[in-house]
Amino acid sequence: MKKGSGVRAIPYAVVALLVVVALRYTPELPVRHAADVLQQGEPLAPRARPWSRVETLNRGETLIGLLRRAGVSDQSAREVVRAATASAVNTRYLRAGMPVDVTSDSAGQSPRELVFHLGIDRLLRMTYTAAGWIGNEERLPWKTDTVVVRGTIHANLYQAMDSSAAGFFPGHAKDELAWALADIFEYRVDMSRDLQDGDGFHALVERAVGPEGITKVGKILAASFSLSGSNLSAIRFEGRNGTEYYDSTGKSLRAAFLRAPLEFRRISSTFGLRFHPVLGRWKQHKGTDYAASSGTPVRAVGNAVVARAGWSNGYGNLIELRHPNGFVTRYGHLRAFGRGVRTGARVSIGQTVGYVGMTGLATGPHLHFEVLVGGVQRDSRVALKSIGGDPIGRGERDAFESRRGTLLAMMTENAGVVRLAQVDRSLVTH
Ligand SMILES: [Zn+2]
Known part of the structure; x- marks a missing residue:
């Protein structure tokens, strides 16, 4: 950047230049590793700060290599690695594709802050100080809530989910939700065969929204399918023998046969x-x-x-x-x-x-x-039609019925976020 020409237009020119540089150095976020159970939500908004950009660790690349690309001098890079190691981050095992935010000084020359996105909710923030590089590991908070999703089948469960869960669950998380429902009902319903045009479903689902809008499908608390007019519900109940799904009559959804030979x-x-x-x-x-x-x-x-x-x-x-x-x-x-x-x-x-x-x-x-x-x-x-597995134990019947009442009532609410407090209160009943 040139300085000191003394002309009034210069500040505008600087701003314009900053914008250009910012745009140039705001590459698209990498697609996260497919092994992550968590789903990528909305893409990151472009960074507002001018001297910030995102670098990505390439496959087989060392951290030093990435830092060199980011404009960090070799000596400084060695310091970063040392400080990162001191923060208990094993720099040998960083995953390929890991985004690193690089923020440089105002001249865009020397990096001053590096943020390593170690995981979806874990990052290492390295700051350049007078004493050299200092690393700080940070945990990012997840926000959990509960949503009601309601849908009508026209083509198949994926398509029904695609429209009904839109706004609550992004992209691939909707498929995860469809799979989770299919798993719950796998002894009773063949989701690829038994659904007909006009059938519907409700689900009461926990949702975890992480940093950067990443959304995870949590526990399905209850779900219900109406199949050609007949209703089949699943209520998640934590009993003495572990957690299981029961139908509305209190029979376990597990049975002697799975309804389909393919998941x-x-x-x-x-x-x-x-x-x-x-x-x-x-x-x-x-x-x-x-x-x-x-x-x-x-x-x-x-x-x-x-x-x-x-x-x-x-x-x-x-x-x-x-x-x-x-x-x-x-x-x-x-x-x-x-x-x-x-x-x-x-x-x-x-x-x-x-x-x-x-x-x-x-x-x-x-x-x-x-x-x-x-x-x-x-x-x-x-x-292979099953009408149900073992009934819930006598001693747990009351607790189950109370829980069933609460969950089924919540599920009849309009699609959207349900207050978590209501769910928690119902958990106290047993
Ligand atoms: Zn055949």
Whole structure:
């Protein structure tokens, strides 16, 4: 920057220059690591301070390398690393993609403050002082509240969630919420098959909003689906035997069979209720086809003994499981079998028994699933229908009913934030 020309226009020129520099040095935030359970919310607003910019640690890059890029001298960089290490931050294990805010002196020359975003709610602030670099680790607060989400199904659960949870949960968190609901109801509802146009749901969900607007799906306190006019609720209850979901009559949502051999989270968000990808079929096709990409884990829908695991003509690689109640389930077109899955082996409910493929007569990767009762194929929707698991213990009945009353009442409120205090009060009832 030039100085001292004495002309009045100079301050304006300086401001303009600052703006230009600020814009130049405000790169887009990196996408956070996919392994983070937490979701990225709104992108960061561009930094207002002129001599601030964000650098990102590249894969394989050392902290020294990043600092050098940020304009920190080698000697200063070594000081930073020393001070960071003194603040108990292991500089060898910083994750690639970590954003570092660099704030320089007013001339934009020497960095004066470095903020390392160690995690979503953890940062290390390094400040340059007369005594050299000093590091301070900071924890950023999360704000928790509870929201009611209500939706109507038109195409599928993802799309319903996309519109109904908008404003409460950003982007991918909405999928997380759909998956969490599917998990809660997995013994009762096949979310990829059982929902019809016009069905609806309510959910009472805890939400944690972190620094930078990152939003996390917390506990689902209660949820309810209306499926073709009939209602199915899930109430989260912390009882003596741990935390479990119960229906409104107090029966556990757990049952002997899962309703679907694929986890809902593995099913593409592009599937629809009315149209289904055209799948390979052969004569007298009796079963249910699940479109999924090759390699998707296939799970046993119940505890069983493997009756066969091998090649069977049109089925390709086929697994046949015999369940304790005499039901047999079949899983066809598999690309491969799960570890230890061979005739005579025992498998437990939810265990991965194979992987989706297109062996046998199949034109695309999908799982062919059958339920046989007395040797005859039956509609899995009917055969695996469960009306409930174990009822809640007698001693806990009153506490459960009181909790159920509170949660179901809250869920009938309009979509939006519900006061957390109300939830807390209901927690005191047992
Ligand atoms: Zn099929």
